[in-house]
Amino acid sequence: MGTFKQFLDEQKLEPRTLVRLSSQLEARSEADRKLAKQRSDKRRDKEKQNKPYAELGIAKPKSGRGVSEQQVSAALADEPLSPKVRGKLVRAVSAAVGKKGGAEVTFQSLFGEVKASKGATAKKAS
Numbered sequence: 305m306g307t308f309k310q311f312l313d314e315q316k317l318e319p320r321t322l323v324r325l326s327s328q329l330e331a332r333s334e335a336d337r338k339l340a341k342q343r344s345d346k347r348r349d350k351e352k353q354n355k356p357y358a359e360l361g362i363a364k365p366k367s368g369r370g371v372s373e374q375q376v377s378a379a380l381a382d383e384p385l386s387p388k389v390r391g392k393l394v395r396a397v398s399a400a401v402g403k404k405g406g407a408e409v410t411f412q413s414l415f416g417e418v419k420a421s422k423g424a425t426a427k428k429a430s
Contacts, residue, residue, distance in 0.1 A: 307416035308379045308393075311409075317400050319376045326370030326396040336365035371396065384421035390414075 312319070332340075342362045346352045352360060371392045379385055379393055390411060398409045 308382065308414055311397070311414055312380070315397075315401055315404070315406070317397065319373065319380065321400060322376055322393065322396045323371060323373055325399050326392050328370070329395055329399060330366050330368060330370040330392060332366055332368040336368070339363055339365040379415075386421050 312322075339362060342360075343357065343365075346355075346357065346360060346362060357364070367388075371389060375385065375389050376393070379389075385393075394409055394411055394414060397414060401407070401409055
């Protein structure tokens with residue numbers, strides 16, 4: 305049994321609860337839509353194209369997508385997950401544990417030594 309599954313069993317958390325909480329936490333708000341619009345406008349503006357978002361004071365909006373049931377089941381099976389998915393799972397578990405009065409959860413306490421998945425690397429032209 306993996307670290308993630310043990311943690312959920314100890315805390316008595318259901319995977320469906322994590323999916324629901326994650327979708328609520330990652331949902332886009334009106335402020336996120338404004339940030340996405342500002343980023344889009346920045347890319348179209350010739351004067352601002354070369355400036356980074358941080359310099360213009362434009363933060364990154366939420367993705368609008370929570371974790372899926374397949375991603376939660378992959379975490380339960382200790383399969384490698386991308387860093388974004390792992391981050392969303394940590395936020396969802398922290399929210400669930402926080403509602404019960406528990407402390408903040410870390411990557412290490414949830415996933416242990418399971419490696420993060422890495423995408424295909426692009427071959428450099430030599």
